[in-house]
Amino acid sequence: MARVWRFGEDVNTDQIVPGRFAPYVTSEAELRKYPFIEARPEFASSVVPGDIIVAGRNFGCGSSREYAPQALKLVGIGAIIAPSFARIFFRNGLNLGIPLFEADLQWLPDGAEVELNPEQAVLRFEDRSVQLPHPPAWMQAVWSAGGIVPYFREHGRFPGEAAQ
Amino acid sequence: MPQTLSEQILSNAAGRHVRAGDIVTARIDLAMVHDSIAPSVIRILHEELGAEHVWNAGRIAVAIDHVAPAATTQTAESQNRLRAWVRKEGIQHFFDAGRGIAHQVLIEEGLAQPGMLVVGSDSHSTAYGAVGAFGTGMGATDIALALATGQTWLRVPETIRVQARGRLRAGVTAKDVALRIARDLRADGATYQTIEYHGFDRFSLGERTTLTTMAIEVGGKAGVVPPTGLALADRSVPNWLRVEPGATYSRTLEIDLDELTPQIAEPNHVDNVVDLRDVGRVNVDVVYLGTCTNGRHEDLAAAARILQGRRIAPGVRMMVVPASSEALQLAVADGTISTLLAAGATLGTPGCGACIGRHMGVLAPGDVALFTGNRNFRGRMGHPDAQIYLGSPEVAAATAIAGYIADPREVVAVEPRAESSTVIPLMSS
Known part of the structure; x- marks a missing residue:
């Protein structure tokens, strides 16, 4: 089972990793401590590998910083599901091999326990099975x-x- | 079939006729790498891709602009490693700390030209559309692949046509047009698409760059101004690049320049835009004039005309960070800098400054800033409990005098900016 972390619309890369926490001014080794450090300070210490981010539209807008999806990969995010993604973030996520699905699952509550099969693009929550777009x-x-x-x-x- | 400017440029770069929706492998004319992303790019290029050298040192530009000059020993060391790499690879187009923001410098140096495909490690690489290039921002891995192969892969974007009519009134600027576009299209209105800006032939190169740097703020993959009008008269335009009647646009957004009034983006989203007159009284602590969007000589000069013979309000800190050394030299030569300093402003090294919240005027909790840049995200310029309002250089100057967000037309009698018939020649040309 994977935990769902819910976020809203227009989550920008400054929220994912603020510029002041870039590896350029901190270090590559510390990057795993910084995802959502100010927007959601408990995230980095509580997230476990396989957890899923479910957000509103335009996830990852703003800067081209690949260290934003890189930080999410380092903590083991299993997939990001949002109705739409900002283009550069989507491309960076794809380049890093993070599964990204364009779907609106904002009805899922924060902390929901789900099962995701990324290959078949199927998500299970309680007794529901949701087919994500392939x-x-x-x-x-x-x-x-x-x-x-x-x-x-x-x-x-x-x-x-x-x-x- | 008539093509959009993006379809024309990507057809040329792909070596075949392409249409929106196609996925293409395209030849790159120019790749830009900046200091904060360079360490990752170099690591991926050599260690992950196993490339010994870049594909073509002459088609790569490297700039130290994001932390310029170095703020810490760590960034200082990183920049020295970058300088050594640039020497090893024989990269001539290297712009060290103080030369300015990559986007402005590549346009000033004539490296970005009409019809080119330009990729850059910074999201504001949409800037290059000001000269009629297809400029787009990418992450470290894509840039490393570009440096290794001279190619990239892209989905050919659909295009939104922005159609302007009329002329801007005094005190209303290209920035207000860019904010109006964000207000109408919203932060994701141009995702995966290009914006083509029509009806801006009278705009200077700088004003065009104000528009194109902000294409990314509505999700745009690129923002292209057709390379026509006086501002582009000295550039050579490929004969295959022209606006073709009948090209397909996904939508058209009309903007009436005559009716436009000063616009403000309120915290914390760039599309949270209102007419300045509806902002109410917002006292500010900081006025910040600079960035790739509004740090050129003409922006500094427009602010100086308003601040001439006046003082900034007590308690307000005004930071001026020119976009490039050329902008700074021009502003020194014509007295603009002297006027700004006499009014009480402070001057920083040309570069990105506090726009990424790392140095040179970062904001404290509770600070309220009027910023001429392009992003007002929470935490963008420093502490997440600071508040950032975006506006034009003219609004910045009026706000500095008033101490609260103010309409330049109500502070002084503002003259319209000179139109591009009075282009200031580039120092480098």
Whole structure:
């Protein structure tokens, strides 16, 4: 079972990791302590690997800082589910191999215990089973490779071209 | 089929005719890396991708702008490692601390040009659309891949057409247009899309950059101004790049410049925009004039015209951080800096300054700031309990005099900004 962490709309990357806590001014080793350090100070110490973020639309807007999704990956976030994502965050998350699903699950309460099967894009909550939209095959290929770097090293090219 | 400017630029970069929705691998004309992301980019490039060198040192620009000059021994060491890497790779387009914000510098130096595909490690890389380039921001991994291969992969975006009519009135600026667009499109209104700005031929290069830096604030992948009008007269535009009647736009947003009044984004979202006259009385502690959105010479000069012969209100701290050394030199040469200092302002090193909340005027709990930048997120400029209001340089100057957020037209008789028939020549050209 995974715990749901609920967030609202327009969560920006300054909320995920403020610029003052960037590895450039702190350190790579400390990054796992900083996700939502000011927006939700209990998050980093309570989150466990596999937990899921469920948010409102436009998750990850603002800066291009990859250390925002990187910090969420370091604490083991299993997936992020929101009706929409800001473009750079979505791309960074995909590049890092974090499963991202575009769906509105804001009816889930904070702290809900759920089960997620990312491959089948199915989420179970109590006696409900929710089918999430399946990402395109090339996107799943990037996830299953573990991110864009292993994907690129394996295929020698970028996704998309062969998928058309 | 007629194409949008983005479709034209990405067709050229992909070497085939592309349309919105296509996923393409595209050749990069210019890649920008800045100091705070560079350590990750270099690590991914060499350690994860196993690349020995960058693909083409001549097509890479590196800037130290996010913490410039270094604020701590840690950032100082990191910057020295970056300088050593730049030397090792033979990168000539290196802009050290003090030269200014990458986006402004790459436009001043003529590195970003009409029709180019420019990728940058900073989200405000949409700036390059001011010269008719397709500029887009990316994370460290994408930039490392770009440096290794000279390519990137993109979904060709749909395009929103912003159509302006009329002329701005005195005291109303490009910043007010950008905030009006955020008010109408909202923070995610252009997600995965390009904004094309039409009806801005009279805008200076700086005013265009004010618009395009803020394309990201409505989710835009890029923001492109057609490279026409006097401000772009000295640039060479590829013959395949032109506005094509009949190109497909996902929507059109009309803006009546004649009717526009000063706009303010209230805390803590860029699309939380209201007419300044509806803001009520908001006393400020800090006025901050600068950034890639509003730190150019013309912005400083516009503020100086209002502050000429006046003093900023007691208790207000006014910080001026020029966007580039060129902006600073111009502002020194024509007395703008002298006027600002005489009014009681303080001057910082050209660069990003406190916009990312790391140094050079960060905010304390309870501080209220009028900021000419592009983001008013909670905690953006320092403490999360500070309040950030976004507005134009003219509003910043009026606010500094009044001590509360004020309409420049009510503080002094404001002249309209000069239109682009009086372009100030670039020092570097």
